[in-house]
Structures are given as structure tokens and as C-alpha cells.
Amino acid sequence: MTAPSAQAPQLTRRWSKVVVENRTGSYFKLQVLHEYTGEQTNDSGYIDFKPGDSKTIFEKVYFNTGLFTTGVDNWKVHGIRLIEVTPDSKWTKMIVGKYFIDGLPYKSGHGLLAQWKKHTLRAADDGQETVIKVFPTEVQFISPSGRSTTVFGTVGENIIPFSANPQQK
8 A cells, every 4th residue: 555645746846947147236245035835945055156156056846736736936135345445354245356345235136035036937947047137227037937026226215314313303
């Protein structure tokens, strides 16, 4: 007697390669998080990108397709814009002969709390490349089955600090 499977009988396990392109025009450290509903999060860690760089960050992210699958692919892109400085600071990091320090943090999505961008991978994406293009103000997710976008900006850029409010005394 065989034990019953916990997976739906029509479920097909699939994968996609993920490539990130830095289209910001600036040096950045970028991190991508991918989570298929109910599974572990894929975390690229922070990777240095020069302007125009394109790098494979995941050889395979897994997802399911089939009649009774309810999962979706969720994404986050975090970034730190790097600021070029002179080499006399102990806080510098050298990239391609130039010295940088961490600048403002960036993230994709709206709001201050953790929010995931849904870009669901489909059967047409199996074994194919999913490209994430990071621009100065938006992130595009492009796969053979479709395209979606979300905003990209500095964390808290629309918040007015208490001391900057002229109404406060």
C-alpha cells in the first residue's frame, strides 16, 4: 500500500533563471528576494552592480503550475546606491578602481512595511529567463509569460522629519 501524496495530482514543478540588469545609471548594491507561496525565500544577498551591469542572481527559482495550484511568486528588490569618494576613508569599498561608500537605501514597492510584488511565473516560463530591470524610479519584471512593474525609491523619501515641519515649535 502506498501513502497518499500531499501534492495535487496535476501539479508540475518548474523553474526559471533570474537575471538582474542595473539600468539606474549609478553604482548599486542590489538584493533580490523571491518567495513562492509557502516555500522558503530565495535571497541573492547584496551584489555589486556597475551602471549597465547584467548578472545572473539565481540559476533556478522554483514554482508550481497545474490545475489545483494556488501559489504565486512574490518579489522584493532592495538596493543601496553607492557614492563615489576619495580613497582616504577607512569606510570605502573599491569597485573597478573607484572608491565607494554606502548611500541611501532603496526598495521596491509602496509603503514602509514589508510588501511583496506579485509577478507570477507560468508554464511558459519553465526553464526560461526572468529579467528584473532596475531603473531609477521603477523595477520591471519580465518573463516569457508577461511583464509587471513596481516603484523603486529611497526608503522614507516621502516622509517629512519632525524638525522639518514649520508648524512644529
